Amino acid sequence: MVPVSSERFAARVTHLLEIGPKMRHPARACFDNPCNFSRLRSHKFHASIFPRSVSLSSVPPFVTIRVPVQVPAEKRNPRLMRDMFHAVAPRYDFITRAFSYGMDRRWKRTGVERARLPRNPVVLDLASGTGDFSALIRRQYPGARTVAADITERMLAFARARGAPHPVCADACALPFAAASFDCVFVGYGLRNFRNLALSLREIERVTRPGGLLVSLDFFLPRNRLLRRLYLAYLYAQGVFWGLVLHGRPRIYTYIPDSLRTFVSIDGFSALLLRAGYCRVEARSYILGGIGLHWAAKESEGAE
Numbered sequence: 001m002v003p004v005s006s007e008r009f010a011a012r013v014t015h016l017l018e019i020g021p022k023m024r025h026p027a028r029a030c031f032d033n034p035c036n037f038s039r040l041r042s043h044k045f046h047a048s049i050f051p052r053s054v055s056l057s058s059v060p061p062f063v064t065i066r067v068p069v070q071v072p073a074e075k076r077n078p079r080l081m082r083d084m085f086h087a088v089a090p091r092y093d094f095i096t097r098a099f100s101y102g103m104d105r106r107w108k109r110t111g112v113e114r115a116r117l118p119r120n121p122v123v124l125d126l127a128s129g130t131g132d133f134s135a136l137i138r139r140q141y142p143g144a145r146t147v148a149a150d151i152t153e154r155m156l157a158f159a160r161a162r163g164a165p166h167p168v169c170a171d172a173c174a175l176p177f178a179a180a181s182f183d184c185v186f187v188g189y190g191l192r193n194f195r196n197l198a199l200s201l202r203e204i205e206r207v208t209r210p211g212g213l214l215v216s217l218d219f220f221l222p223r224n225r226l227l228r229r230l231y232l233a234y235l236y237a238q239g240v241f242w243g244l245v246l247h248g249r250p251r252i253y254t255y256i257p258d259s260l261r262t263f264v265s266i267d268g269f270s271a272l273l274l275r276a277g278y279c280r281v282e283a284r285s286y287i288l289g290g291i292g293l294h295w296a297a298k299e300s301e302g303a304e
Contacts, residue, residue: 070262071262072255072258072259072262074193074255074259075192075193075195075259075262076195078151078171078195081151081152081193082151082152082153084252084255085150085151085152085154085155086152086153086154086155087247087252088252089130089152089154089155089157089158090158091246092129092130092155092158093129093130093132095242095246095253096129096132096189098238098242099235099238099256100287100291103286105132107217107286107291107293108132108133108136108188108217109136110284110293111133111186111215111217111293111295112133112136112137112140112186112215113140114295115184115213115215115295117137117141117144117183117184117213118183119141119143120141120143120144120145121137121141121144121145121183121184122144122145122147122181122182122183123137123144123145123146123147123182123183123184123185123186124146124147124149124175124177124181124182124184124185124186124207125137125146125147125148125149125159125164125186125188126149126150126170126172126175126185126186126187126190126204127149127150127151127172127187127188127189127190127191127193127194128148128149128150128155128156128159128164128167128188129150129155129158129159129188129189129190130155130158130159130162131148131158131159131160131162131163131164131167132188133186133188134146134148134159134162134163134164135162135163135164137186138163145165145166146164146165146166147166147167147168147177147182148160148164148166148167148168149167149168149169149170149175150167150169150170151169151170151171152169153169156168156169172190172194172200172203172204173194173195173196173199173200173203174203175203175204175206175207177207178207179206179207180206180207180208180209180210180212181207181208181209182207182208182209182212183208183209183212183213184208184212184213184214184215185204185207185208185212185213185214185215186215186216187204187214187215187216187217187218188216188217188218189217189218189219190216190218191216191218191263191269192218192219192259192260192263193259197272198272198276201272201273201276202276202277204276205276205277205278205298208298209298210298210299210300210301211297211298211299211300211301212297212298213295213296213297213298214273214278214294214295214296214298215293215294215295215296216269216292216293216294216296217291217292217293217294218291218292219235219256219260219263219290219291220260220263220264220265220266220269220289220290220291220292221260221261221263221264221265221289221290222265222288222289222290223265223266223267223289224288224289227288227289227290231287231288231290232257232260232261235256235257235260236254236257238253239252239253239254239255239256239257240253240254265289266283266285266289266292266294267283269283269292269294270283270294273294273296277298277299278296278297278298278299279297279298279299280296280297281294281295281296281297282294282295282296283295
């Protein structure tokens with residue numbers, strides 16, 4: 001493998017941009033900012049990234065340079081995640097309404113109403129936040145026993161203040177509950193934040209009784225590429241605005257689009273649920289595929 005100096009690579013890209021001023025391509029945008037060249041010098045580029053039969057001097061001006069999307073630091077570090085949601089907790093309900101144009105409550109009511117739970121269900125409200133789902137379940141099923149679980153103690157304090165009787169500080173990757181404990185598990189805006197989504201789904205399936213349900217509401221990536229870019233830009237603009245207004249820090253809400261970049265589409269999550277052992281999956285799409293509501297049934301005992 002023959003190394004190519006970063007200076008030569010940068011010079012080549014500069015030349016390509018000079019001879020193609022009308023070129024409109026992501027590769028051009030990556031190098032319009034001179035600051036990016038200082039980053040190039042900290043890396044080595046190798047000729048092996050191009051086909052063996054193509055020399056570096058013959059690389060076309062429309063070459064695409066793909067930069068991998070990194071998982072947000074908060075998602076990789078539970079302490080950072082807890083710190084972020086500790087700061088967000090007092091304004092959590094407001095921000096979920098703001099990002100959904102006030103439709104969040106209606107979506108959650110739909111999730112509860114269509115779940116068709118037993119008369120006195122035992123329900124886990126996972127990634128509960130301030131306990132929205134718990135409150136809706138107790139209203140719909142007065143005899144229900146709900147358990148609010150979240151990794152952030154301050155969120156659980158707000159959930160307790162709203163009437164959640166059994167708040168539990170818990171990680172979705174290692175739930176502290178016995179197998180087949182719950183008739184239904186509700187997850188509101190928590191899927192993107194789980195460090196290991198596949199492991200979390202296995203844990204949720206484990207603690208759900210045979211024939212029980214998983215109901216989830218979350219942000220998703222629209223399937224259409226143009227809509228995806230517009231949606232992420234909208235979420236980023238919203239995040240910057242509300243982060244500055246409410247906390248003086250834009251990052252606190254730009255985490256939402258950052259976490260979404262490495263997430264899946266509504267259909268992709270439906271496929272994950274089927275692979276995790278759920279036999280029937282129903283999904284509804286809102287905001288052109290940017291919000292998804294799922295109902296997934298665990299296979300009953302004795303089912304063939």
